[in-house]
């Protein structure tokens with residue numbers, strides 16, 4: 264099936280979203296809450312596009328809109344740009360405190376003349392962290408409260424028994440909101456401390472205990488690896504290779 | 512406060528409420544409504560039990576519990592104030608009443624005093640706009656309430672009032 268995006272003919276697989284089709288064709292549509300790994304969430308509305316079907320046009324979120332027939336898509340019109348500027352303005356008002364948001368605000372020409380309500384806030388509620396945690400299978404965090412108080416947290420803001428300390432949430436967060444504080448031999452995320460296990464050889468802390476346990480439980484009795492940090496492992500492998508060559 | 516026996520009875524009651532529903536996620540809301548009705552708030556143990564019962568993450572259940580205004584996560588006080596914040600009452604100064612309650616008891620809407628005596632919530636139009644602003648203490652309705660009246664109402668229900676600082 265073929266559709267037209269900004270006048271360019273693009274091949275689509277039925278059911279694919281407009282955003283996916285556009286990306287494949289190298290056409291840029293701005294997004295905030297989309298990530299290839301999770302698919303569209305339809306939260307931020309930055310990815311809005313105009314869809315023309317027959318002689319009916321409307322605005323849709325391209326990250327969730329599946330292509331099912333002949334359509335013509337425009338990724339930018341004065342109205343779309345106005346909406347995007349508005350979104351940027353509102354987000355900046357809520358959460359100005361990140362390089363990501365500051366850059367975006369400049370990019371869109373500093374829309375509105377606004378004083379952010381909390382200059383320290385940085386979370387734009389894209390919920391990519393929540394999706395990441397879901398993918399990891401932990402489901403430790405979620406969007407809590409409502410309206411302007413909405414934020415991401417663990418239940419009761421307490422350390423969650425479900426959190427495995429993988430830090431996927433912090434890694435995916437575009438605004439650097441989720442803090443991982445590292446201390447000697449341990450680190451903390453979402454108020455929960457994770458102890459590191461030490462390398463058998465150099466005794467440097469190198470892997471969170473929980474993750475080690477997770478891997479052990481997945482691999483079962485096959486997991487007989489020595490407990491070495493990457494450096495010591497490299498040294499050891501190097502030695503094995505060197506030895507085997509020398510002995511030949 | 513709550514003795515062990517009382518706590519055990521509460522847990523049993525929660526369980527009774529929860530297992531009445533099939534173990535499916537779409538019943539989370541219904542279960543929470545029943546818990547709220549029974550306990551006047553959503554006890555943490557109740558939410559944990561619900562999560563286990565329907566096999567949903569606690570984070571999902573908590574997210575829903577905090578999303579809907581109808582649910583409270585803290586126990587309501589012995590005396591629960593409902594201040595109407597519908598359009599008419601709002602115009603007639605419901606915010607002043609809310610502020611006065613805050614001055615006297617130190618609680619904002621959705622909060623309960625540490626001693627569990629008073630709690631405050633705002634509600635939408637009670638359908639009594641003619642007597643705005645309206646305050647309801649437990650079941651008792653007060654009409655055309657003024658800040659001074661708020662102080663009287665608190666006293667009437669056995670509340671101690673922090674007298675305003677002299678420099679006000």
Ligand code: SF4
Pocket residue numbers: 395396397399401402403404425426427428429430431432433452453
């Ligand atoms: S660190 Fe915890 S909260 Fe973050 S993704 Fe991993 S399990 Fe989820």
Ligand code: SF4
Pocket residue numbers: 385386387388389390391392393415435436437438439440441
């Ligand atoms: S913490 Fe980061 S990833 Fe999570 S919602 Fe906020 S901005 Fe998005």
Ligand code: FES
Pocket residue numbers: 293294295296297303304305306307308309310311324325326327
């Ligand atoms: S990227 Fe489509 S709604 Fe956020």
Ligand code: FES
Pocket residue numbers: 595596597598599600601635636637638639640641643644645
């Ligand atoms: S607005 Fe308060 S009773 Fe109608």
